[in-house]
Every structure is written in structure tokens, then in C-alpha cells.
Amino acid sequence: MSPITQVLSSTPYRDLAFVAVAVVALGVYYFFTHLKRKDMPPGPPPAPFVGNRHQLPKAKPWRKFTEWNAQYGPVVSIYLGKTPVIVLGTAQAAWDLLEKRSNIYSSRPRFIMSGEILSENRRGLMMPNNAPWRKWRKVLNTGFHNRAADTYKPIQSLESKRLMWDLLTQPEGFETHLQRYAASVVVSVTYGRRIESLNEWIVKENDAAMEYLTSVNIPGKYAVESFPILLKLPRWMQTFRKEAEERKAKDIELYTSLVNDVKAKMEDGTCKPCLAKELLEAGEEKTGLDELALAYACSTPFGAGIETTAGTMLSMILALVHHPEVLRKAQEELDHVIGPDRLPTYEDHESLPYVRATCNEALRWRPVAVLGGTPHAVTEDDWYEGMFIPAGSTVFANLDGIMRDPVMFPDPDNFLPERFLTTTDPRLKDFDLPFGWGRRICPGRHLSSNSIFLLAARIMWGFDIRPVKGEPLPDTWDYTDGFNSKPRPFRCVIEPRSEKARKVIEAEWEGAKEALEAWSW
Numbered sequence: 001m002s003p004i005t006q007v008l009s010s011t012p013y014r015d016l017a018f019v020a021v022a023v024v025a026l027g028v029y030y031f032f033t034h035l036k037r038k039d040m041p042p043g044p045p046p047a048p049f050v051g052n053r054h055q056l057p058k059a060k061p062w063r064k065f066t067e068w069n070a071q072y073g074p075v076v077s078i079y080l081g082k083t084p085v086i087v088l089g090t091a092q093a094a095w096d097l098l099e100k101r102s103n104i105y106s107s108r109p110r111f112i113m114s115g116e117i118l119s120e121n122r123r124g125l126m127m128p129n130n131a132p133w134r135k136w137r138k139v140l141n142t143g144f145h146n147r148a149a150d151t152y153k154p155i156q157s158l159e160s161k162r163l164m165w166d167l168l169t170q171p172e173g174f175e176t177h178l179q180r181y182a183a184s185v186v187v188s189v190t191y192g193r194r195i196e197s198l199n200e201w202i203v204k205e206n207d208a209a210m211e212y213l214t215s216v217n218i219p220g221k222y223a224v225e226s227f228p229i230l231l232k233l234p235r236w237m238q239t240f241r242k243e244a245e246e247r248k249a250k251d252i253e254l255y256t257s258l259v260n261d262v263k264a265k266m267e268d269g270t271c272k273p274c275l276a277k278e279l280l281e282a283g284e285e286k287t288g289l290d291e292l293a294l295a296y297a298c299s300t301p302f303g304a305g306i307e308t309t310a311g312t313m314l315s316m317i318l319a320l321v322h323h324p325e326v327l328r329k330a331q332e333e334l335d336h337v338i339g340p341d342r343l344p345t346y347e348d349h350e351s352l353p354y355v356r357a358t359c360n361e362a363l364r365w366r367p368v369a370v371l372g373g374t375p376h377a378v379t380e381d382d383w384y385e386g387m388f389i390p391a392g393s394t395v396f397a398n399l400d401g402i403m404r405d406p407v408m409f410p411d412p413d414n415f416l417p418e419r420f421l422t423t424t425d426p427r428l429k430d431f432d433l434p435f436g437w438g439r440r441i442c443p444g445r446h447l448s449s450n451s452i453f454l455l456a457a458r459i460m461w462g463f464d465i466r467p468v469k470g471e472p473l474p475d476t477w478d479y480t481d482g483f484n485s486k487p488r489p490f491r492c493v494i495e496p497r498s499e500k501a502r503k504v505i506e507a508e509w510e511g512a513k514e515a516l517e518a519w520s521w
């Protein structure tokens with residue numbers, strides 16, 4: 001042993017050497033992080049290795065994002081572990097980057113457990129911007145673009161009559177009724193079959209698949225998300241795969257059996273228009289999707305279209321409980337345009353500007369996709385207003401903050417449909433901000449806008465909505481956690497506005513029953 005080695009191996013010197021190495025390593029880490037961060041958007045200083053993770057609350061992280069945007073500006077950068085994260089806090093920043101530079105801002109961060117292992121890269125929502133995603137996206141765009149969405153107006157209208165009946169006969173269950181409506185529309189437009197109750201197997205099985213998907217998506221739950229090198233271990237050592245692969249087998253069985261049912265219905269000539277039918281008729285050559293990819297594509301709306309639509313309607317009801325003046329104005333418009341003898345229809349859309357503004361305001365006041373949906377990822381280094389955004393950054397468009405930006409929406413916490421009537425900003429007139437940006441914009445936006453308009457018009461036409469007498473008003477900030485945030489259960493009174501309204505609702509439901517039969521399997 002050399003004299004130097006001898007000295008260093010004695011205990012006090014060994015400890016000192018260890019501390020010295022640690023200090024130098026930290027110094028190097030800080031130097032390089034600072035160098036990289038120096039030009040990046042401002043934000044709270046990250047801690048070594050964990051970044052800003054410890055500063056983010058486990059529940060409702062978007063509230064912290066909104067605070068940071070208020071403190072540091074419309075574009076903020078933080079670190080989650082070693083991944084740079086960009087938080088956009090104004091619509092302008094989101095438009096400039098996600099819309100105008102959509103060619104490099106439309107990818108996704110890597111989802112190893114949920115996207116790669118559980119879904120074999122077949123769930124488009126989590127796919128990066130690559131050729132399979134573009135095929136998947138084309139199929140959904142074709143299935144639900146503006147005119148294609150019109151195909152589904154009849155089933156939406158029939159289901160809304162069922163909803164009106166449910167509200168008439170069992171008003172306290174309004175949350176379940178909205179959820180059932182949204183689930184039935186989604187299952188009808190994908191597989192051509194409606195659902196009568198949330199207890200049906202098709203809902204339960206799909207719910208189980210979604211629940212598992214959400215459960216594996218929790219940051220920090222699996223070491224492999226932070227250390228992808230674990231994927232290089234021999235397969236038998238990758239124990240984290242086992243449960244997810246078992247679930248994958250069940251998902252595949254469920255999704256293919258649902259498409260096989262549609263095939264059988266097509267053969268006996270009784271299949272209703274739906275996404276699965278359209279894709280099967282087009283064939284693999286046109287869609288570019290093999291059987292399994294097709295089955296996964298058809299499963300998409302179940303995860304993306306139920307909570308979002310029902311959650312927005314719940315926010316609207318909560319807002320109306322607090323703002324009787326809005327309900328009164330909408331009812332004045334409905335009485336004037338529709339009168340007492342019939343339900344509003346899609347044809348009344350252009351004649352009901354205040355109802356339309358109320359729908360926009362519900363989408364703005366409490367955006368259900370509160371973090372702007374699944375985060376985007378940027379694929380090339382970029383500069384924006386003098387700030388450096390490195391390739392590989394995760395990008396959140398924080399709708400919570402964007403929708404409460406006082407410059408774009410003065411008095412943002414107020415529920416004010418009028419803001420959409422008096423605006424001269426074309427981007428508010430054609431309000432698709434709640435549905436995201438660029439190539440990732442929500443493909444279900446026409447379908448869900450059609451639902452929200454018809455439900456809002458019919459419910460406000462037929463019912464009075466009030467707080468429960470003697471109870472405090474429900475809390476307007478008591479919302480669920482998760483990527484989709486909706487009001488936690490609350491109570492209110494929902495009553496028919498008149499005897500005449502009750503009669504119309506009963507008669508419409510009687511008339512709808514037979515037509516709905518054709519959608520029941």
C-alpha cells in the first residue's frame with residue numbers, strides 16, 4: 001500500500017475523503033444544472049436529485065402551478081427528478097407553443113408502466129408523436145369530426161330524454177344520471193349499443209380497466225419509470241411487469257370481444273352507426289390499424305369521454321345553485337324562443353346565445369381537464385421569448401390558471417356567461433380552449449359540445465335548480481383530485497318548472513322508449 005493510500009484508509013481521513021468527493025459531486029451537479037437552467041424559464045429553485053417534487057402537493061398540484069405562474073410569469077420551469085417540466089399559465093403561451101409549434105410540442109413523456117408495458121403502446125393518448133399515433137389520431141378525427149359528430153345527435157337526444165325523466169323521478173341522483181347519460185352516449189357511439197344502468201357489465205369491465213390504468217400512472221410508484229435501465233434486466237427479473245401483463249391480457253380480451261360483438265351485429269344487418277362499424281367497413285388497408293389496434297382505438301372514448309362530459313355538467317349545476325340570476329336569464333331566453341310546449345332541440349342552437357354562453361362559462365369556470373389533459377413533451381430544443389426550452393421537457397398547459405387569467409377573463413372567479421356575449425376576441429367566440437391545442441386537441445370536442453348544449457338547454461328549460469333550504473351552499477372549490485377534476489358530491493333541489501314542463505318531459509320519454517330499444521342489445 002502506498003503512503004498516500006495508507007493515510008486515506010485510516011478512518012478520519014477516509015471520512016474526510018468521502019465528504020470531499022460528495023461536495024465536489026454536488027458542486028459539479030449544481031454547476032451543470034445552473035448552466036442549463038440559466039436560460040430556462042424562471043421558477044422555484046430545484047433541490048438536488050428530487051428537483052421540485054417535494055414542493056408539489058400530492059393533491060391538486062395545479063393550484064401550486066397557478067401560484068408559480070402568478071409569481072414567476074406565464075412560462076415557468078421546474079424539475080421533477082431530472083426531467084425538466086414547463087408550466088404554461090396563459091392561453092397566449094399555450095397557443096404560441098402547443099398550437100403554432102405543434103410539430104415539436106405534440107409528443108408525450110414516456111409512460112413505461114401504463115403506456116409501454118400495460119398497453120403495448122396501443123393506447124393513443126399516451127403514444128409519442130410517431131407513425132402509429134398519427135394513424136390512431138386520423139381514425140378518431142375521422143370518426144368524430146364536426147359532421148361525423150352530427151351522426152350521433154339522434155342518440156344524444158334520445159338519451160337526454162331519458163336523463164330528463166331520471167331528473168323528474170329521482171332528482172337527488174343527478175350525478176349518477178349524468179354519468180349514465182355520458183357512458184351510454186360513449187358506448188353507443190363506439191359500439192352501437194346503449195347502456196341502461198351503470199351496473200351493466202360493459203361499464204364495470206371498462207371501469208376496472210381504467211382504474212388499473214390510473215393506478216399504475218402514479219408518479220414514484222415504480223422504480224422503472226425513473227430508471228428505465230431496469231428494462232434491460234433479464235425478463236424474469238422484471239417482477240414489476242407481472243401484474244400489468246395479467247391486466248393487459250384481460251384488456252385485450254375485453255376490447256376484442258366488444259369489437260367481435262359489433263361484427264356479429266353487422267353480419268345480421270342490425271348494427272347502428274358507430275366507430276367500430278365504420279372502422280371495420282373501411283378495413284385495415286384504409287385505416288392502417290390491425291385488429292388489435294382497432295380494438296384499442298375503439299376503447300379510447302370510454303376513458304376520455306365520460307368523466308369529462310358528466311363533470312362539466314356537474315360544474316354547471318353547481319354554478320347555477322350559486323347563481324340563480326344566470327338560470328333566470330337562460331330561462332327567459334328559452335321561454336321566448338322555445339315556449340312551454342316542446343323541448344329545445346339542436347336546431348335551436350343558433351337562437352339560444354345565452355344558453356351557449358352558459359355552456360362556455362361552465363367549461364371555463366371549472367375546466368374538467370384541469371392540467372390540460374395528458375402532458376405534452378417537446379421533441380427539439382426550442383427558444384421562446386428569450387427562454388430556453390430543452391428537448392425532452394414535459395409541458396403542462398395549466399388550464400386551472402389559464403381559465404382564471406384576469407387579463408383574458410376579468411373577474412375570473414365569478415360565473416359570468418355574459419363575458420362570451422360581449423367579447424370581440426374571436427378566440428372566445430369560437431371557444432375551444434377547454435379542449436386543448438394543436439395536433440393533440442381533443443378529438444371528442446364536437447361530440448361533447450353537442451351533449452353539453454342539449455343537456456344545458458333541456459335541463460334549464462324544464463327544471464328549477466336551487467340550494468337545499470336550511471343547508472349552507474355547497475362549496476364551489478370542493479373538487480376531486482386526478483387528471484379530470486369534478487365537484488365532489490353535493491346536494492341541491494331540482495324541480496320541474498311547471499306542470500306543463502312535467503307533462504312534456506313525460507310524453508317525450510314515452511316517445512323515446514321505442515327508438516332506444518333499437519340501441520339495446
Ligand code: HEM
Pocket residue numbers: 124125126137140144300301304305306308309312368369372373374375376434435436437438439440441442443444445447448
Ligand atoms: C367536456 C368534455 C371534454 C373535455 C373538456 C375534453 C378535454 C380534453 C383535453 C383538454 C384534452 C388534451 C388535449 C391536449 O393534449 O392538448 C383532450 C384529449 C383527448 N380527448 Fe377530450 N375532452 C372532452 C370529451 C371527450 C370525448 C367525449 C372524447 C371521445 C369521444 C374525448 C377524447 C379525447 C382523446 C382521445 C384525447 C387525446 C388526444 C391525443 O392524445 O391525441 N374527449 N380532451
